[in-house]
Amino acid sequence: MNKKPQMQKKEDQVAQLQAWLQESAGVVLADYRGLTVAEDTQLRNELRKNEVGYKVAKNTLIKRAANNLEITELDSYLEGPTVLAYAADPIAASKILAKFAETHQALEIKAGLVEGKFVSSDEIKALAKMPSREVLLARFLGSIQSPLYAFARAIDAVREKLEAGEPAAPAEAAPAAAEAAPAAEEAAPAAE
Numbered sequence: 500m501n502k503k504p505q506m507q508k509k510e511d512q513v514a515q516l517q518a519w520l521q522e523s524a525g526v527v528l529a530d531y532r533g534l535t536v537a538e539d540t541q542l543r544n545e546l547r548k549n550e551v552g553y554k555v556a557k558n559t560l561i562k563r564a565a566n567n568l569e570i571t572e573l574d575s576y577l578e579g580p581t582v583l584a585y586a587a588d589p590i591a592a593s594k595i596l597a598k599f600a601e602t603h604q605a606l607e608i609k610a611g612l613v614e615g616k617f618v619s620s621d622e623i624k625a626l627a628k629m630p631s632r633e634v635l636l637a638r639f640l641g642s643i644q645s646p647l648y649a650f651a652r653a654i655d656a657v658r659e660k661l662e663a664g665e666p667a668a669p670a671e672a673a674p675a676a677a678e679a680a681p682a683a684e685e686a687a688p689a690a691e
Contacts, residue, residue, distance in 0.1 A: 509560065516556060516564035516583070523552075523585035526612040527592045527623055528573065531555070531582045533605030542599050542606070549595055551586040572617035576609040589613045590626050597627030 502510070520526055531539065546553045558577035565573045584592040593611065600606040608620045618626070630638070 512556070512560050513564045513567070516554075516561055517567050519552065519554070519583065519585045520564055520570065520612065521568055521615070523587065523612075524614055525586050525589035525592045527584045527596050528561075528576055528609040528611055529582050529584065529596055529600075530579050530607040530609060531605070532580045532607075534603065538603055538605070542595075542603075545595055545599065546584060546592070549586075549591050550588075551584055551592045551595060554583045554585075556581065556583055568615075570612070570615075570617070573610060573612075581609070588632065590629060590631070593623045593626040594631075597624050 531542075534542070543553050558579075558581055561581060561583065562574055562577050565571070584596055586592045593613075596606065596608055600608055608623050610620055611618050611623050613622075613626065629635075
């Protein structure tokens with residue numbers, strides 16, 4: 500028995516929404532009511548430039564797709580017009596929508612998913628303030644490299660002193676300290 504074309508279309512839409520919810524690392528639901536066509540186009544262009552998908556969908560279809568994945572926390576947020584922004588980067592959609600919402604009061608972030616876990620609008624805004632993955636990696640590498648560069652500069656300074664004919668003070672101080680240590684040990688038992 501063949502399904503009606505309209506029913507098949509809805510099932511296909513639910514399947515596509517379900518795939519986005521399941522495969523995307525970051526999903527944000529927002530209310531776009533009140534945005535002008537120009538503002539919506541500007542938002543879409545910014546999202547597209549950052550490889551973030553953007554889909555206006557019926558709440559019943561989003562709810563059905565989420566419930567198929569046993570995600571029920573989104574149900575109470577599926578009222579009014581809803582747009583779904585999704586991306587492979589868990590923070591990309593949050594950053595763009597939160598930044599856009601700061602200058603366009605009509606856009607209201609409802610809730611979302613990060614790595615399949617529910618997050619509130621406040622958590623999405625907090626995620627948006629985090630540095631990007633690239634910045635975090637650069638900071639991490641910088642913190643690892645900094646001590647290595649300091650060590651390399653110290654070794655280079657010792658090399659330059661030796662080439663200039665100056666004695667290396669730390670090397671001469673080490674034998675004197677080694678001779679002083681046994682003398683201190685001999686004096687300690689005599690005091691008892």
